[in-house]
Amino acid sequence: MLKVYNSLINRIQETSFEKDEIKIYLCGPTVQSSPHIGHGRSAVVFDFFVRYLKHLKYKVIFVRNITDIDDKIIEKSKAEGISPKELSEKVIFDFHKAYSELNCLNPEFEPRATESIEQIISFIELLIEKGYAYISNSGVYFEVAKYSDYFALSGRKTDEVLSGTRIDVKEDKKKPEDFALWKFAKDGEPFWNTPWGKGRPGWHIECSAMIRDIFASGIDFHCGGNDLIFPHHENELAQSSSAYEDEVFVKYWMHNGMVNLSGQKMSKSEGNIKLLNQYIDDYGGELIRFFYLRSHYRKPQEFSEDLLIEAKTTLIRLQELLQEVDPVNSNEDTMRIFYDCMNDDLNTPKLLGEIFTTINKLGEKSKNDQKNIKQTIKFIFKLLGFELNFTLKIDQDKLIEFFKKYQIDFENLNLAMEKFIHLRETYRKDKNFKAADTMREDIYNLGINILDGETIEWYWRSS
Numbered sequence: 001m002l003k004v005y006n007s008l009i010n011r012i013q014e015t016s017f018e019k020d021e022i023k024i025y026l027c028g029p030t031v032q033s034s035p036h037i038g039h040g041r042s043a044v045v046f047d048f049f050v051r052y053l054k055h056l057k058y059k060v061i062f063v064r065n066i067t068d069i070d071d072k073i074i075e076k077s078k079a080e081g082i083s084p085k086e087l088s089e090k091v092i093f094d095f096h097k098a099y100s101e102l103n104c105l106n107p108e109f110e111p112r113a114t115e116s117i118e119q120i121i122s123f124i125e126l127l128i129e130k131g132y133a134y135i136s137n138s139g140v141y142f143e144v145a146k147y148s149d150y151f152a153l154s155g156r157k158t159d160e161v162l163s164g165t166r167i168d169v170k171e172d173k174k175k176p177e178d179f180a181l182w183k184f185a186k187d188g189e190p191f192w193n194t195p196w197g198k199g200r201p202g203w204h205i206e207c208s209a210m211i212r213d214i215f216a217s218g219i220d221f222h223c224g225g226n227d228l229i230f231p232h233h234e235n236e237l238a239q240s241s242s243a244y245e246d247e248v249f250v251k252y253w254m255h256n257g258m259v260n261l262s263g264q265k266m267s268k269s270e271g272n273i274k275l276l277n278q279y280i281d282d283y284g285g286e287l288i289r290f291f292y293l294r295s296h297y298r299k300p301q302e303f304s305e306d307l308l309i310e311a312k313t314t315l316i317r318l319q320e321l322l323q324e325v326d327p328v329n330s331n332e333d334t335m336r337i338f339y340d341c342m343n344d345d346l347n348t349p350k351l352l353g354e355i356f357t358t359i360n361k362l363g364e365k366s367k368n369d370q371k372n373i374k375q376t377i378k379f380i381f382k383l384l385g386f387e388l389n390f391t392l393k394i395d396q397d398k399l400i401e402f403f404k405k406y407q408i409d410f411e412n413l414n415l416a417m418e419k420f421i422h423l424r425e426t427y428r429k430d431k432n433f434k435a436a437d438t439m440r441e442d443i444y445n446l447g448i449n450i451l452d453g454e455t456i457e458w459y460w461r462s463s
């Protein structure tokens with residue numbers, strides 16, 4: 001039984017579906033600048049989820065939108081001297097490149113705001129008709145006071161939300177908490193015609209309108225970063241529940257945690273943005289994907305290049321161990337572990353831990369069991385979107401030659417490194433530190449770093 005944490009009720013909940021079909025929507029990017037490591041996380045963790053649902057034989061309809069018109073896009077394109085359209089196309093290209101390098105499945109639908117204007121306009125018209133929205137001099141606004149369940153999702157309070165917010169007089173709203181559904185265009189800004197005036201959609205309305213248009217009903221899962229809970233998702237919920245009062249808009253709200261850089265939340269204002277595609281170029285998409293797997297999707301995840309390198313060592317070991325087997329579902333116990341962890345709110349770090357426990361006990365198993373377990377682990381990784389194609393950074397001949405100097409026959413890197421570290425330890429025990437240091441330096445020049453600690457670790461150097 002699949003259980004997920006539902007942000008609406010703030011606890012883990014058993015899921016149930018009326019049909020074999022699952023409707024899932026993920027808030028995609030606002031394309032004003034290229035993706036950073038946080039964008040990658042949201043895409044990958046929900047890709048694990050979509051792949052898992054598909055493996056469970058559900059017919060999954062997965063939608064991820066693109067916000068390609070918004071204040072920031074207009075501002076940034078002005079600064080760059082290009083049109084908003086040119087800017088958004090450029091950034092969409094970068095996002096698609098990242099999604100593909102990270103091996104994320106294509107969504108069944110990828111609606112864009114600028115291509116959904118008609119649907120957005122009808123949605124707003126319905127809200128005006130039902131008395132939830134009003135027209136002012138600057139745009140069309142949702143009147144929060146008319147909707148009694150506001151804050152149901154975020155659990156916030158009006159005072160808390162409004163403290164510290166400046167009220168922009170130009171917005172001429174009835175109440176400061178009212179939010180824009182449609183913004184009238186200022187000179188030189190892109191616009192679409194509507195019955196109320198020329199302008200562009202607000203951000204929140206777009207997701208409500210797209211969901212209605214594509215699914216023609218409420219949905220099972222609504223996903224996104226936890227920074228979207230308020231106001232974005234609260235507003236989506238208010239709009240959709242007001243427009244379609246008899247329907248449940250979303251059954252399960254799922255939110256991923258943020259990526260922290262050196263303990264700080266990664267946000268544009270702090271200027272610590274590093275581009276996702278840069279890391280993908282340096283380390284490969286599979287490693288970045290693997291990095292996300294190591295953390296529970298709901299928790300904040302620390303990010304640093306050291307952590308990437310650490311992940312790389314683990315991934316290489318996994319690749320080596322599994323290189324000679326095919327991905328086959330041939331060991332029930334290992335599959336059980338997989339289902340238990342995934343059904344437990346997608347607990348991928350637990351899964352990884354259990355897999356390594358299994359790997360460490362492989363020696364106790366029969367040859368046949370060993371093979372079946374390895375095949376099944378590879379099957380699980382394939383299922384989660386990993387190729388595990390073994391690519392050595394250094395060609396085999398060079399490695400054979402290197403280890404020969406130390407009378408080590410090279411079969412695979414794990415085994416060779418084990419023997420290499422053992423030999424170096426013998427020198428250290430004999431207090432022959434010079435020989436131990438030379439070995440360390442020698443292998444460092446090959447591209448591998450050895451860390452002396454309670455247990456001796458080794459990893460590929462990043463350059």
Ligand SMILES: [Zn+2]
Nearest residue numbers: 027028207232
């Ligand atoms: Zn959204």
